[in-house]
Amino acid sequence: MIVVIGKSGQLAWELKRLNPDGCVCLGRDDINVFDPADIKWKLDSLSPVAIINAxxxxxxxxxxxxxAAAEALNVVAxxxxxEYCQNNKINLIHCSTDYVFDGKKGTPYKVDDSIDPQGVYGKTKAEGEKAIRSILPNTSTVIRTSWVYSxxxxxxxxxxLRLMASKPLLRVxxxxxxxxxxxxxxxxxxxxAARENITGVFHWSDEGVCSWYDFALAIQELGIESGFLNNQIPVEPIPTKDYPTPAKRPHYSVLDKTLTRKVFKSAELLHWRQQLLEMMNELKQEVNK
Known part of the structure; x- marks a missing residue:
């Protein structure tokens, strides 16, 4: 049995959907990840062959x-x-983020490039990575990803899709x-990674590169094709400085997946537009049920 820590998020939802009989997803009502005793009691009862932290x-x-809340979940938990995995000789698969990089490189980030997170989220995810690699240097998988959707x-x-159906104009x-x-x-x-005992640090994102503006244009185009949108609205490009946010975003966070292509054999890397269309087709089926 593969135990997934997390139940309500996008990744946990997809894991359970892909492997309904082989995954148990534990949410906050099922396990207290801030209490080692509760972690031990719950996981011992399930005897996992691998754990995926989603x-x-x-x-x-x-x-x-x-x-404090970000550090509690992204580092302490x-x-x-x-530590539970170390004590029980279980492989841990953990998802991290492109936010561990500063976004200034301008070419795809390799797995061994220096990290330099620019905000609290990235810093806590980086600390979580370091903790895992220190505690489980030979029995862990860290997968950095970016711009996740489902x-x-x-x-x-x-x-x-929601804004394009209700607004006369968008700026992205x-x-x-x-x-x-x-x-x-x-x-x-x-x-x-769980089934094949793949270990190390890897990058996973769909193939291809785009800006949020490019992504939005593709969403509108495929949204019209898929029937989610009836009309096309103007989408205008704007610079980051015109849309200030509390956290600093990396300007360039493309992840180099050379190592991933060599090691992962069954999970297929596909272009982001192809994946976006497939997701919209699935979403359409869900809506029409």
Missing amino acids: SAYTAVDNAEKEE VKFIA AHGNNFVKTM IDDQIGSPTWAKGLAQACLE
Whole structure:
């Protein structure tokens, strides 16, 4: 049995959907990740062959004023889970983020590039990474990802579809560059790492590169094709300085996936537009049920 820490998020939802009989997802009502005794009691009862940590504090802007909460979930809880895995010789698969980098490089970030997070969210995720690699140097997998979306939960794609259906005009940032990631592909990678005992640090995102503005245009185009949107509205590009946020975003956070392509065999890396269309087709089926 693969135990997934997390239940309500996009990744956990996709993991359970991909492997309904082989995954148990534990939410905050099922396990107290801030209590080592509760972690031990609950996980001992399930005897996991691997653990996937799909739980994290991901509210990037809120983290700037809720640093203690971000650190508790992204660092302290991660340490407790890693220590349990160490004591029980269990592999841990953990998802991290492009926010561990400063976004100034201008070429895709390699797995061994220096990290330099610019905000509380990135800093706590980086500390969580370090804790895992220290406690479980040979039995852990850290998968950094970016711009995650799915048919479940709140994300940029669903927000754009909602706004495009209700607003006469949208302005979207065009000077932050990265790669979208469908959570389903990320979940497939996590499952492969768990089943094949893949260890180390890897990068996972869909293939291709775009700005948030490019992504928004594609969402509108495919949203019209898929029947989510009836009309096209103007979408204007704006610089980051015209849309200030509490947390600093990396201007360039494309992840180099050379190592991922070599090691992961069954989880397939596909272009982000192809993945976006597939997700919208799934979302349409869900809506029409």
